Amino acid sequence: MNELALKYGCNPNQPEAKIRMKDGSDLPITVLNGRPGYINLLDALNSWQLVKELKEATGLPAAASFKHVSPAGAAVAVPMSDVLKKIYFVDDKPLSPLATAYARARGADRMSSYGDFAALSDVCDKETAALINREVSDGVIAPGYTEEALAILKAKRKGSYTVLQIDPSYVPAPVESKDVFGITFEQHRNDAKITAELLTNLVTENKEIPDEARRDLIVSLITLKYTQSNSVCYAKDGQAIGVGAGQQSRVHCTRLAGNKADNWFLRQNPKVLSLPFRPGIRRADRDNAIDVYISDEYMDLLADGIWENTFTEKPAVFTKEEKAAWLSQLTGVSLGSDAFFPFGDNIERAHKSGVSYIAQPGGSVRDDNVIATCDKYGIAMAFTGVRLFHH
Incomplete structure (x- = not known):
């Protein structure tokens, strides 16, 4: 067929x-x-x-x-x-x-x-x-x-x-096309191979990337290859933990993905693990409740008394200080970007979510600022030389 x-x-x-x-x-x-x-x-x-x-x-x-x-x-x-x-x-x-x-x-x-x-x-x-x-x-x-x-x-x-x-043996034609507004676009499909060889050009003072972090950077970069651009991906332990997709500003990608990575780690806090859910609460409703509980909106919603049908008792507040202390333990996160970081503000935001290793194409006129910001936090960064835009 x-x-x-x-x-x-x-x-x-x-x-x-x-x-x-x-x-x-x-x-x-x-x-x-x-x-x-x-x-x-x-x-x-x-x-x-x-x-x-x-x-x-x-x-x-x-x-x-x-x-x-x-x-x-x-x-x-x-x-x-x-x-x-x-x-x-x-x-x-x-x-x-x-x-x-x-x-x-x-x-x-x-x-x-x-x-x-x-x-x-x-x-x-x-x-x-x-x-x-x-x-x-x-x-x-x-x-x-x-x-x-x-x-x-x-x-x-x-x-x-x-x-x-x-069919796992299927290989598409090397040239792909699509129509937009009645006009046909053609290009060579993105068959760039993402391997550890892309992580050898380490431009920071820290030039140590352990094997597990290399694996996570590869996971991040391959994920980005099929993410609508602009995009940034945080990864740890063999999985993406935060994907920021389709943003016009790269720092907004970094913030969005970083917030998701933070939520991933906050969900592992003992306070969240011990939330007193009522029996029979669906997983999707638990997800929604947990997302609100770890957000800054929880105090307002707690005052509205909307939790009576979700919990057997009111959960203790997860304070900003407690969340900050917990997030300070998140380290060893790998981050990939589908294009260069134009400013060091991306690195500042990444550092807040435990990023220790970065892979990005490089090529910004402000590469020196980005490298210096990495050096400030001891982050190891590789320039891959490969952009991964996907549209």
């Missing part, structure tokens, strides 16, 4: 949508269940490229959680602590390596991942399918599924859950 009709395009007022192979060859994807939409397929094809590259670069099973053609999370299969399992709501399930990667990808920014499209680098097993099954998600793409996994996923959403299988 070289063509697949879709319900509609990006919006219902854009009918007659479809995907097709221009050369008349068969599509490399097969719909095993459900009916994918236009945005579903954009998410699926971008996320598949991301996890495929992560697997090739690290040798580890990889997963991604996509929303609106940018990753909410991406990860490789690094074992998790009991605390991470708890905040990702997977402490009650057996975890295969692929399920571990998926739990990390989905758990990094659970609010953004709500209603996502998932991608898996390896054949989906029953452990991974069981995790996907209980999340609010639009679909999944993988190179294959075990019989048990496919049965679980086909039953999701009353049988309407989208399950896509992609």
Whole structure:
């Protein structure tokens, strides 16, 4: 089959949508269940490229959680602590390596991942399918599924859950094109390889990047390669912990991603772990409540008494001083940027979220200021020489 009709395009007022192979060859994807939409397929094809590259670069099973053609999370299969399992709501399930990667990808920014499209680098097993099954998600793409996994996923959403299988040997043509306002754009597709070789040009006084940080920088850069630009990604322990996508200003990317990284770490605080939720509260409602609890809005909402249906008792306030003290323990974070940092203010913000290692293209007229700011905090920074804009 070289063509697949879709319900509609990006919006219902854009009918007659479809995907097709221009050369008349068969599509490399097969719909095993459900009916994918236009945005579903954009998410699926971008996320598949991301996890495929992560697997090739690290040798580890990889997963991604996509929303609106940018990753909410991406990860490789690094074992998790009991605390991470708890905040990702997977402490009650057996975890295969692929399920571990998926739990990390989905758990990094659970609010953004709500209603996502998932991608898996390896054949989906029953452990991974069981995790996907209980999340609010639009679909999944993988190179294959075990019989048990496919049965679980086909039953999701009353049988309407989208399950896509992609041919892992498919290689697209080197030149890609798209139409904008009736005009066709063509370019050589971005086939730049993200490897540890990109991290050898260390321009700071600190020239030590341990192996785990190199892995995390690779995770960050490959994630950025499929994130709508401008974009910045914080990573730790084999996963993205904060992605700032599509901002016009780079420092706003750095702040947005940094705030997400902060929230990821704050969720691991004992006060958050011990929140007295009422029995039966849904995971999505817990996510929303936790997000507000660790925000500066909590005091106002506490006074409004809206928590009676969520908690068995009013949680103790998580003060600004307590949050600052907890965040001061976050270190060893890796950060990637899809283009150069124009000013040192990005480094100042990154430092506040525990960044110790940075990879960015370099090439700003203010590189000296950016390097000096890194040196002030002992941050090791590599110039990759490779820009990763994605639009």
